[in-house]
Amino acid sequence: MKHVYTPLLLTTSTCLLLLLSACKKIRFKPNLSETTWVIARYDNTQTNSSEFPMDTIYFLDNENYRINSLTPRTYRLAKKGKRFRLYINDFSTFSGDYYTHITSATINEGDVSDLGVHPWAGGGPRYYIWMTRIQ
Numbered sequence: 001m002k003h004v005y006t007p008l009l010l011t012t013s014t015c016l017l018l019l020l021s022a023c024k025k026i027r028f029k030p031n032l033s034e035t036t037w038v039i040a041r042y043d044n045t046q047t048n049s050s051e052f053p054m055d056t057i058y059f060l061d062n063e064n065y066r067i068n069s070l071t072p073r074t075y076r077l078a079k080k081g082k083r084f085r086l087y088i089n090d091f092s093t094f095s096g097d098y099y100t101h102i103t104s105a106t107i108n109e110g111d112v113s114d115l116g117v118h119p120w121a122g123g124g125p126r127y128y129i130w131m132t133r134i135q
Contacts, residue, residue, distance in 0.1 A: 030104040030107040030108065032059040032077060033059055033060075034059065036133065036135040037131045037133050037134065039053055039129060039131045040130045040131060041130040042094075042128060042129045043128040046125035056134075063075065067091075070092060073088075073090045074089045082103070084107075085100070086100050087099045087120070088100075096119055100115055100118065110132060111132055113130050114130065115129050116128055117129050
């Protein structure tokens with residue numbers, strides 16, 4: 001009787017193993033390439049003021065972006081713990097190099113509200129930004 005059940009148990013174990021490996025969580029890096037965002041508002045913590053620039057950011061590929069019709073500049077999206085750090089070079093809206101922490105969910109949803117943006121070199125004003133993906 002033992003020999004009759006052995007192939008059935010082996011088959012069941014094999015199927016269970018395949019099922020578990022098929023359910024493995026797949027992680028991916030969010031992609032800003034070929035997306036377009038509008039900066040609807042930002043708050044300057046140094047002047048305690050709000051601005052509504054309606055600047056359009058075009059992420060041209062995985063390294064270059066353009067604000068409105070200005071010359072393309074570079075950006076970088078790097079993994080930082082469970083979030084990503086977005087480095088933006090020569091960000092004309094704030095006149096300098098800035099970074100922020102962002103989640104892949106925020107990028108996928110296309111809606112950023114009250115997100116802190118910091119100067120790379122420290123010092124200078126910190127901003128809070130609101131923007132929406134339009135494409």
